[in-house]
Amino acid sequence: MVGRFDERFIEEIKGRLRPSDVIGKTVKLRKQGREYVGLSPFNKEKTPSFFVNDEKGQFFDFSSGKTGDIITFLQETERLSFAEAVEKLAAEAGLALPAADxxxxxxxxxxxxxxxxxxxxxxxxxxxxxxxxxxxxxxxxxxxxxxxxxxxxxxxxxxxxxxxxxxxxxxxxxxxxxxxxxxxxxxxxxxxxxxxxxxxxxxxxxxxxxxxxxxxxxxxxxxxxxxxxxxxGPETVVFHKGNNLYGLSEARKILAAAPTGDEPPLVVVEGYMDVIACQRAGIPSVAPMGTALTEEQMEVLWRHHPEPTLCFDGDRAGRQAAGRAIDRALPLLKPGKSFKFALVEGGKDPDDVLREQGPAALKSQLEKTTPFAEALFVRERDLEPLDTPERRTALKVRLRKLAATIADPDLAQAYKEDLLGRFEQLWPTQQPVYTVGAAGRELSRHRWAKKGALAGASPETKQAAQDLKASPRPLAAALAVAALHDPSLIDNSIELVGARGFGDERLDAIAQALVQIRYETDEAEFDGVVRRLRSRGVSQELIAKLERDARRAGVSAPFLDATAARDRVRALWSQAFELLMKLEALERAVASAVGDMARDPSAAAALINLKAERDHLRKLVNSDWAGEAHDKPVLPH
The missing domain is CATH 3.90.980.10 (DNA primase, catalytic core, N-terminal domain)
Structure with a gap:
């Protein structure tokens, strides 16, 4: 007698096994973009119509219409019971079966x-x-x-x-x-x-x-x-309202059938008929069972989509439901795990739109979404009039506290900067210019480049700023060059690279292209990577200039050492990338604190501390942070 396998045990198995590895033992698969393709194991065919997507954890067979996960695959191909399939996969994953009692x-x-x-x-x-x-x-x-x-x-x-x-x-x-x-x-x-x-x-x-x-x-x-x-129905041994979502099984089918690169949104609505309306329009949709969205349901949603769309009615009850969802989700947010918000127009719900205007109109309206951070800010901004200094300060304090509730420290910092940036935009003022040293090094790179802060500055200051504008930081350039030679270096930080580049906006085009290459292919040869970059509009001249800028990093970039062991290169690259991300965050914090001080002189102490921390990190970034001298050859051209 096999003990009951709970959802956590099943998810542990799926987390340890890639579908392409399990299914690849039966079906000959080849990589095609972000998926694997092969001949159907269910029908005889000459043209491959069987697809496996590791990110979705699903297979889909166009020839038979069958779809499912690795457990379903073993049940279908080997005629195993559910328990037998789980036992076999658990053994393959190296997991002990739950003790039978x-x-x-x-x-x-x-x-x-x-x-x-x-x-x-x-x-x-x-x-x-x-x-x-x-x-x-x-x-x-x-x-x-x-x-x-x-x-x-x-x-x-x-x-x-x-x-x-x-x-x-x-x-x-x-x-x-x-x-x-x-x-x-x-x-x-x-x-x-x-x-x-x-x-x-x-x-x-x-x-x-x-x-x-x-x-x-x-x-x-x-x-x-x-x-x-x-x-x-009530809570039972079989049914737990807080864990289940109406329409999930059908939504999974729609998600699994979506073509690569065209993943539809996963929409959370309020009622049964709204779920049915969305699914009839080809939109994967689910609904909680008459209760606020729970933390358990959010985790279920994120297992199927990185950024589900929450669509609540525009009335008072709908706004309250959205507010409760924001409060419950905020501590759980992680890089790559968030929510968007959509509001159906005219006070209608998705079922009304489908009946009155058709599927295309419903899809169009649900595509007009608001990011989580913006929805949070708007909710707090509209709580009360902001017509006194006390109320404006209260809003700023709330925003700081809300950002601090996010468990992930990097994301909490990013939210704090985003929310306070939105706060500043409510009362835009002309910010004073602060320079450092005879060469006029900038307090904020973005203020020099974007705010016209050079008016009245000395020729030396203007030249220093122009040099910075023309070239990225040497260490940032070195990070990018190393990734060009070995794109797998970005794998453990791919979400951050996609969102924040290499810590320098001049490298954003290269960062985005490299992320896309890693998602699409296992290309590792430098020449092949360069060809793909050029096909995305990154010129050969820009790559050559990047190589020159990287050499200016000198001993600060030991991961460019062509003789170093690969594991050491990866560790040093990750260390340097983390340092630059911290420096970028500190520079944004300093720029924000300058704005605070312009309105509140008591913020000067905080600004001094932030500048000291930033300057210390700048020195670390520009020094031999790996603790050793390097006269070894850099990566070959």
Missing amino acids: PRGAEVEKKRQGLADWLELAAQWFEAELKRPVGRDARAYLEKRGLPEKEWARFRLGFSPSGRTALKDYLVTKGARPAELVEAGLLIAPEDGGAPYDRFRDRIIFPILDARGRVVSFGGRAMDPNARAKYLN
Whole structure:
């Protein structure tokens, strides 16, 4: 007897095994962009139509329409049960199976029994919708623009008004009323009376888990005077509202079928009909079950999409739901894991837009999104009028505190800078110019380059600024050159490189091109990388100049040593990259503090401390930070 495999154990297996490795043992795969392609294992074919995407953790076979994860693949190709497939993959991943115990086996047996009754109930509800008793429900669905041909896809059903109609049917199939109460299908009166049907005179929406198994139901009342318009099943051994999302199994199919490079958004909406509307339009969509989005549901969403779109109604309740989602998500945000917000126009919901304007209009509206940081700032800005210094200061304090709640320190710092930058833009003022030393080195590189801060400066200061504007930092150039020769150096920092480049805006084009190359190919030869860069508009002259700028780094860039061991090169490169990221953040913080001091002289002490920390890091970046002299040859041209 195999103990029950919980979701955490399943995810651990998937986290250790790449689908392309598992499936590649059966199907001959070749890399094609960000996916792997091969001949279908389910049908005979000459042209490959079988795709494996490691990022999505899915395979998709166009010839048969089959899709799924590595567990599904073994079930389909080797005719294994779910438990057998999990056992085999666990062994391959080097994971010990959860210990089997009599109590756990008994619980699993009970879960399976309840699941069987839930499935049978779903089939009965579907049949009732098509019978004479479901006439009004059918008319309602047609009126809502949901034709009969779509009902089976979403397994829609109907529960008659009889007090024990479902109970009577399932009892004839061998069910015990107590089991049906445990499954959430019946209600047991507190006075000890006979259990009766929970769902009566309602359109039924089956709630499925991620693998498409019925775990509960939602019901929409046909009676306009019903006490509850929508009714969800209760918490049970099988169903936990805070962990499940309505529509997830269908949304996963849509995501898996999306072509490479054209991944659709994963949209979170408020109601069953909105989910159905989005999915009919080809938009993967889910909804929480009448509760605020939980932390567990957010983690589920991020397993399927790096930046889901939250679409709430524009009314007061919708704004409150969005606010609760912001507060719950903020501490959980990580690099590459966030949310966007979308608002359907005209006070409508997605179901209204689909019926009135069609799929194209719905897609267009859901593509107009607001980044998380902007949504957070707007919420705080609009809490109260900002007509006094006290209220403006209160807003600034709130923004700092909110940024500090983010667990990831780098992201917390980035949010602080972003939110305070938005704050400054509410009351733009002319900032004073601060210079350092006879050569007039800039307080903020961006202020010299973008704010016209050179007015009235000495010729030496202007020349120093022009030199900086013409060339990147030597160490930043050296980082980029090393990555050109070995693009795999950026793999552990690829999200940061994509978002912040190499710590110098003049290198952004090269950084973005390298990130795209790493996503598309395993190209490692310098000449091949250069060809790909040139195809993206990065000229040979720019690359040659970059090589010259890198040599100015001298002993500060030991990772350019052509004789060094590869592991050491990778470690030194990562160390230098981290230093530059810290320096970039400090320079932005100093620039922000200068603005603070212009309005509040008491901020001078903070500015002095920030400048001291920045100057120390500048010296470290420009010194032999690896602690050794280098007279070894640099990477070959």
